[in-house]
Amino acid sequence: MSRVDIAPSRVTRTIILLLVGVVFAVPIVAMVEFTLRAGLEGGYDLNHWAGILDPENERRYRVLFAGIANSVVLAAVTVGIVVVLLVPTMILVTLRFPRLARPLEFVCLVPITVPAIVLVVGLAPVYSILARTVGTAPWTLAFAYGITVLPFAHRAVASALSAVDVVTLSEAARSLGAGWARVVVGVIMPNIRRGVLAASVIAVAVVLGEYTIASLLNRQNLQTALVQVSKSDPYVAVIFALLALAFAFVLLFVIARVGTARPRQRPMRWRP
């Protein structure tokens, strides 16, 4: 390994990673332990987990399932905004308006400086106007979420775009008679699909974890439902929090593996 000369020794490395790893595992272990508690007299059982599947409890958890359904729809629409609005704009800027690349990056990073808790102050009037035109259906919140995922999505797509010679690809496609739609959908998109996929996964993770905007605009999503349920049944809230954390972890882990599994694929392969 080429880094071996600056990397810490095996012992140092193991100590650091083990120590931090164990400390960071404690709260997760505590959550699992909490969900297994049998009752006030102590002991452990699986009752709280079994309770989720019990049809008798369906009414009590209705809020939770409605929140999950809303969050899934919101995640899908937000991914749609990333794929249909952000990605084509970034491709267009790379192809035709390279001078706008910096301003576009700046715009996409603004949501870090104007965080959700500030944005929500101004979003309330915007949504009250929106309510009169498109209504107050849960999915409309995705417009706000599309903004909050911009910094993450932009970074993922930009790194994929910079790895491909987009201009040459599109010129080649154009000279073979492809229209612009064909160039974007059929030629460039497949070459940056890994970046688009990473952007979508991050968008899903951010949307499923979002609480600030939903709660302050009085909307229902997974996180607001968790808070609501935690007041009457903390065990179930923690169980669903664990499941959500595990789901996000698996999602990001799979993407990390897919990203590194194959050595960088060449944009075009020449087959004699």
Add this chain to the structure above:
Amino acid sequence: MPDIRSRRAGWAPLGLAPFAVYILLFLVAPTVVALATGLFDGEGRFTPSTLAALAEPVVVDAFVSSFWVSALTALAGAVIGALVCFALLGVRGDGALRSVVDAASGVLAQFGGVMLAFAFIATIGIQGLVTRWLLDAFGVDIFADGVWLYQVPGLLLPYLYFQVPLMVITFMPAMEGLRPQWAEAAATLGCSRAGFWLRVGAPILAPAFLGSLLLLFANAFSSYATAAALISQGAQIVPLQIRAALVSETVLGRENVAGALAVGMVVVMVLVMGAYSLLQRRTERWQR
């Protein structure tokens, strides 16, 4: 050869329109409205009177608390996170361990929010795993002086739980940007490994470290969900002040407080993120 860039140039700008409209409606408009409610009164006149809310003792206290929580967790998070990055240098970049660390960091840094509050209630809540263990095994009552988990000090540990992972995500690229050739060059000149880190590694990484530190500060300063789920009574930090102002918006004479708080917050964020982007520019010099 006709340049394809010039062909049909008249239509191309239209392609930017949908995104531009979206940004105007959902980023520019809310930001302007949020800031304007803090700077202008009901009749649209500029007035510093709404900003006077920023000078109220409660609000000043909230800004001070926000500042300390953010500074402390950013500093501790940056140091611990940098150590983790340092240790990860010895781990295969495409190995399973690295993917686990990356995925876990992503989840905790960007996904946690409310659920981190649950995690810490289960850990160091009144009936928490660690609380009970310390009491049973050592007779130590961490809440002997009162329950601090639902106060400002209680934010420190949960915040660290997303600050360290964020540091790993933002600082790792800079750490990986250190070239083996520099270490070789230093070694050829008779420099030890410690000497390399002291004389070459540390100066090169300093701007990236400071930049990440600022990003962590901004992250904690603007974080709402964990605090909101943990602290249901009172508004000890700025984001919770905004919650209180939004919820009690109907109270007469308090309509613009949320806007004034938003202005105060954005001022801090612009200063921090401005310094961040300056440092980032210095960092990029080495990342090519």
